[in-house]
Amino acid sequence: MPSISNKGIQMPESPIRKLVPYAEDAKKRGVKVFHLNIGQPDIKTPQVALDAVKNNTIETLSYARSEGSEEYRNKLANYYVKNNIPVNSSNIVVTTGGSEALLFTIGSITDPGDEIIIPEPFYANYNGFSTASGVSVVPVISSIDDNFALPKIEDFEKLITAKTKAILICNPGNPTGYLYSEEEIKKLKEIVLKHDLFLIADEVYREFTYDGLNHTSVLSIDGLENNAIVIDSVSKRYSMCGARIGCIVSKNEEFIKTAVKFAQARLSPPTYALIASEAALDTPQSYFDDVKEEYVSRRNILISELQKIDGVKVANPKGAFYCVAELPVKDSDHFAQWILESFNHNNETVMVAPASGFYSTAGEGKNQVRIAYVLNEKDLKRSVEILAEALKQYQN
Structure with a gap:
């Protein structure tokens, strides 16, 4: 057998x-x-997204562009700019869900045997995505006793080796609901710049912050242009888990060019879901x-x-x-x-x-x-x- x-x-x-x-x-x-x-x-789900699919006049359901339609990426870039994330459409690759965004990202920045440091507990599929790429997760433990706050910088630095390629965070966090402050993001900035690493931030829950607290994107921090990668998705933001549309956002041109090659290999994201996701951007505040x-x-x-x-x-x-x-x-x-x-x-x-x-x-x-x-x-x-x-x- x-x-x-x-x-x-x-x-x-x-x-x-x-x-x-x-x-x-x-x-x-x-x-x-x-x-x-x-x-x-x-x-x-916002009605505007459902109506966009229901009322479309497509006669041939054709491939979309590998990196997502230009119309959607332009509109998405405008959304980010409104959220203090200064990017343009060329900084975005549309993916089949945030899951594919993570797979493309790990595939673009690591080789088998490399390592990614992740504060734990973390989204369970980070383990699966890393295993699929032959990459090791190196955990740095946060504790329920301090509400799962960012571990000390020393805890990160002692784990960095020649095989370390990135630090990955989820902000706000799944499964903990922890929201990293701007000060904590800046501490991570110091580490990744010092050791020439990528800082990957899974920001799919950006809209859901409470108690008067604001979300800080890694792409809103000056000096991280070549290091920061954002993973995003429509799944939670618009209650559109079944659409399976996500994206990678980064100002690192070489990284984006590489991610596009992975996108080309799987041809394109789903057309109907792109239509719904583009329309969802018109959802009122x-x-x-x-x-x-x-x-x-x-x-x-x-x-x-x-x-x-x-x-x-x-x-x-x-x-x-x-x-x-x-x-x-x-x-x-x-x-x-x-x-x-x-x-x-x-x-x-x-x-x-x-x-x-x-x-x-x-x-x-x-x-x-x-x-x-x-x-x-x-x-x-x-x-x-x-x-x-x-x-x-x-x-x-």
Whole structure:
């Protein structure tokens, strides 16, 4: 029998999706499952984006340009300029989701055996993208005890070797909801300039910042023109996860030229999704104001309800729509499966994402879960009630 590649064997399972079969089995048994495991907002997609696809008059669904249509990239550049990110269309490569943007970026700046430093916990698929490229993730640990703030500069510098090619951050963060300050971004600037590294920032949650705090893009910092790479996507901003449109943004011309070669190899991003994404840029600010208000309310309810449960510690997110909670259990993977497989409360249960999959350091996050507050307030309250009852029974 032909053998599977070592790379394929080492490819990690998604902590977000690996429990899906257990959730589906629970539903077949008639149990209602509240999904706190995945960042799929219940917010409606802007109507302007849906109408652009519905009302188009295309007769032949042809290829788009490999780097995305010029119209979309021009319009996207204007969006960035309005957000204090001075770029133009030539600095943008449109991709099939933020996932492809990360794959193209890693492929453009690393060779097999190279290393990328990432503060953990981090978006679980960073592990998968790195494994697919033969690249090693070198973690620098942040702690729930200080709300997952940026680790000390010394912690980064002691990890840098001749194989280090980049530092990768998610801002605001998935899974922690941590928002890096301008001061923290400038500290990272010092490191990458000193050691001639790339600074990759996954900024897909840029619109979702709370408590009067503002987002600082790595592309708004002077002096990072040759080092900064932004990963972006329409998925969360416009509640368009299924469109699968993202982009790479950088002022480094050589990097962009290289990324375009990867884009050419996969031909083009999907045409209908490009049409929807271009139209979505006309979404009024009131849409984002309403969405932010909704997420702040959900966050406040979720955090306050979790804090009522004995033995639970929770970080307070300042952006995105996730939080990491530390539970009074030894193995959150086992607990997350058990709560789907063997537990229900009045014929209802919840699905959470075990946090160990958001770490690359063995043993870290074993008693933590990521919770996405993408449900309405009533369902969030009910979900935490179920979680509290589950913890009581599980501990017994």
